[in-house]
Amino acid sequence: MKRNKNTYIVLITLVATLGGLLFGYDTAVISGAEGSLQIYFAESLSLSSFVHGLTVSSALIGCIIGGFISGALSTKFGRKYTLIIAAILFSISALGSAYPEWLFFSFGEPSFALLFMFNVYRIIGGIGVGLASAVSPMYIGEIAPSHIRGRLVSLNQFAIIFGMLVVYFVNWGIARGQSAEWINEVGWRYMFASEAIPALLFLVLLFAVPETPRYLASQNQNDEALKILGKIYNQARAKATLSEINQSFDEGKRGKLFSFGVPIVVIGILLSVFQQFVGINVALYYAPRIFESMGAGRDASMFQTIIMGLVNVIFTIIAILTVDKFGRKPLLIIGSIGMTVGMFGVAGMAYANAIGIATLIFIIVYTASFMMSWGPIVWVLISEIFPNKIRGQAVAIAVAAQWAANYLVSSTYPMMMEFSGGLTYTFYGVMSILSAFFVWKFVPETRGKSLEQLEMRLKDSSKEEMERSSAH
Template sequence: MKNLQNTLYIFGITLVATLGGLLFGYDTAVISGAEKSIQAFLIDSLGLSTWAHGATTSSALIGCILGGAISGWFASRMGRKRSLMLAAFLFFISALGSGYPEFLFFKQGEVSMSLLYVFNFYRIIGGIGVGMASAICPMYIGEIAPAHLRGRLVSINQFAIIFGMLVVYFVNWGIADGKSLDWINAIGWRYMFASEAIPAGLFGLLLFLVPETPRYLTLMKKDDEALRVLTRINGAEMASNILKDIKNTMTHHASAKLMSYGKTVIIIGILLSVFQQFVGINVALYYAPRIFESMGVAKDASMMQTVVMGLVNVVFTVIAIMTVDRWGRKPLLMVGSIGMAIGMFAIATLAYFQVIGVSTLVFIIVYTASFMMSWGPICWVLISEIFPNKIRGRAVAVAVAAQWAANYFISSTYPSMMEFSSTMTYGFYGVMSVLSFLFVWKMVPETKGKTLEEMESVWEK
């Protein structure tokens, strides 16, 4: 009975933390339904270029880079829990500001360069929240979770990200369904952005009910509080031993620098992040309706097909959750890389021969399903667990900042790459998938079943 209570407590904490992941997915995917309206309302009416459209569509990613970069500072100074509260506040402000950028300073419907800048400012504010949440949510869950459940629990955060994307696909579709294009371009896109305020407010309130992580409490010399949390999670018998292991790693490297364990662990963290983006997944997520329309699919049907993609993503993320602690991290990543390479090279070939139809959709699904059962969740699992306790906050921040920088590069260059050659664009993502396989095979250690404290000895060797 006691074990059941502990397990329910762990899952309860995890579900609250993963609301940050849901908002991460919601915020990054809301643009998929609104980007053509933003183009009509702001970009085209101001006579701006394709580059300006790509930059505006991806502007939140600038905030994501900043949020990822500063997440380590906030996580180390404010704690994991209060940093997530700050992220929830930023999500809330961004949702309302992006939906009504004219607030206070502009007249609704009057378009100007200043309004474009303000809209991008609110998107960047939300991006900072996403960047912080993307680093700190898996870190929080990783530091709370027992070793035998850690892969599964951190993977739930990826499920929440994908679920957030699926929710916003339905929200965008529901807002646009049956409405005229003029109404969507004038009003509908505002509802899409503003709808995020609801889950953001809920996330902020529920965070008051969860504890700080025992690793951070130990770092702050609050051993009694850390022991109480560990006891609720692991039971009294194991809690004192775990606390002792945590204290040993904290005190042994009390003045640890970022490179205290060598460059390899930092390089692996950065490359995990970069490859997760260079395989091109966020192109499929941000531009999904546009991709389907370019294949000759009607607008209403293209929005529906993004919902189908979202459902596929959820199913294959669940597969990863169920297998990550059984099969390990490396096998899933390598299988996923092979599936992504097959999907992207097939799409590139179909694009070359100008074949548009069900086959293209099938290979897009093969590609996204392969990503969602591997690089989607497992990259976050590894980033949350490969770094030793003493440098985790800063090292995760470096890896996540690199991830968002790679994300921004890939997403903002997609429209101009597609103008040059769609075959080359998808072929590039296929090559990156092959390189990701080689990287995992040669460099990434298996972390299945190891405690966070045991990871320190892996890098000391």
């Protein structure tokens, strides 16, 4: 019976992680199409490299919007239906980005109107990414039992990385054996359109999964919540869990954002910001350019990027296997130390203007450390640390902050590198040190506790803080 219940939970989780896979797919699909877009739009319309850069990164604008509105949507419509909205947006974006001409019936004619619509469709996809990045881990965190919650939420990060790998191979398969002219005219369209396949699969499968019991309880649907909990726990445990959930809503179904104190919201935001300020997306987005700038040929740089991608997958699996055994804080601190070593190593090689295998080794140390710690575990903590009554609002703010930090770091990297490569990587190394101190001093351990137990501990610490303040 227990095995059947675990199978049920894992199957639900796998459906939810398709949101993570589409997150990775949508953000990485641009890598194969970027050069063709420059030729199709920028050169045809005599656009500047700045406008091309805005086109390539336009999805990030949608990501910030999607992250910001995820709280309102998941609170009003539920976690499941917000993911359905995300799946619909992914599908629209995939087909619209591939063929923005549909609205104008002017196939094969690059124009400013088509460029505008292409950006609109990419922003629509970005909104889907923002919603999925917030709600997929929230959904898994709310439906998973405490003893395997960390592993199941970490699967979402694995799905993100796996989605990136899948689209790299899809892009390669589409371009393989084709002429440059065909790729620049037609191939890039197939790359974007390919996303419609996993997006539609995600949409269909979502209708087969339940809403989370915590959301159902917040809507006074206790019978339905108990039915879902009965598929996860035995009947006695299901009733006890529902009682704990309802107690967490004892003063109303929704609280104000800071009703449990300012620190917990700030901790969630800083977890998100540090995850980006350590420079991971620089390593992921600009890896081929980094390797080329250090002397590798184009083919060698792509091969080194594939090696880095495989390392990402392996060490994300390590995080999945260890997060519920060793805890969140120890893994984050170990990861921060590894990232510090890696980034300072890259910085040292940049200062010395040394080109060689050592640079690749330091980058692999850095990315491996991130993937076994800050990559998956930040999503685990964001899904866990906020109380039921403010989870939707707080997760939305944390995820919006994460995408804003992502945009800031990614857009400033080329400018920082023009000033000094060594100082750029030193900055990310310093951020890695600060991230370790932040976790050690401020982040709570959540391993093995139910969401309601974590909430009670937060209430108790808030009361103690208020009593200390009144005493002074």
